[in-house]
Amino acid sequence: MFKAISAMSAVAFLGLAACAPTPMTTDEPIRSADGTGQCRIEDWKSWEGKSRQSLPTAPQGLVFRVLGSTDAATMDYRQDRVTFTYDEATQKITRVSCG
Numbered sequence: 001m002f003k004a005i006s007a008m009s010a011v012a013f014l015g016l017a018a019c020a021p022t023p024m025t026t027d028e029p030i031r032s033a034d035g036t037g038q039c040r041i042e043d044w045k046s047w048e049g050k051s052r053q054s055l056p057t058a059p060q061g062l063v064f065r066v067l068g069s070t071d072a073a074t075m076d077y078r079q080d081r082v083t084f085t086y087d088e089a090t091q092k093i094t095r096v097s098c099g
Contacts, residue, residue, distance in 0.1 A: 038079045039098035047093050052086040055093075069094065 039062065047055065058064040063081040067073050068088045077099040085095040 039082045041096065041098050044082050044084075044096045047084060047096055050093055052084065052091050052093055055084060058082070 052066060055064065055066065061080060063078065065073070065081055065083045067083060067085050069085060070088060073083070079099070081099060083095075083097045083099065084093050085097075086093045
């Protein structure tokens, strides 16, 4: 009986440990296409009004976040992230922001 409880406890612990965030292990600095590692809104503002399906893949060093108009989003600021918000009915990008 004790072994069964110990085994179940170990499985539960490992399951919780799997949810823990893993730190970045690279020493490489994050770089955007222009080499700064920062979102520059003027590079992406022209996507407003376009179809969300037409978005390119993010250039190395930048992260694209694509959100529907009713999607929840974290409020943390990341200098390397471009957020595209689209209207769920039309699938058109309504807002572009950094962070």
